[in-house]
Amino acid sequence: MMPRNRPLSRLLMLLALVMSATGCxxxxxxxxxxxxxxxxxxxxxxxxxxxxxxxxxxxxxALSIELKRLRALQTVPASRD
Structure with a gap:
């Protein structure tokens, strides 16, 4: 009778563990x-x-165009010459 009851107790322990973890x-x-x-x-x-x-x-x-050009220059990586 004991071996048959063992899977049920493991299932209940696993269920209790899952319920307590999700309850937090x-x-x-x-x-x-x-x-x-x-x-x-x-x-x-x-x-x-x-x-x-x-x-x-x-x-x-003209100033707006120049500022856009200067901003584009800031994002171009410098060459390693």
Missing amino acids: VPAQTRWLAPQSPEIPPLPTEARQGPLPSICSPTCSA
């Missing part, structure tokens, strides 16, 4: 989707002011 996991955090972080608005000191009247649109466009 908080159920709320497993199924909630991650929330995206909120970006706070810029303070007034950090905002860019209006363009002065002496700036022409072509000058601003």
Whole structure:
């Protein structure tokens, strides 16, 4: 009678182990989707002011093109000559 009862006791011990391990996991955090972080608005000191009247649109466009070109140069690795 003892050999027949042994698999049942092992099954019950395994079931108790699994139940106790899964009982420690908080159920709320497993199924909630991650929330995206909120970006706070810029303070007034950090905002860019209006363009002065002496700036022409072509000058601003040329500066924008030059800045894009310079940014691209920063990402190119230097040659090892």
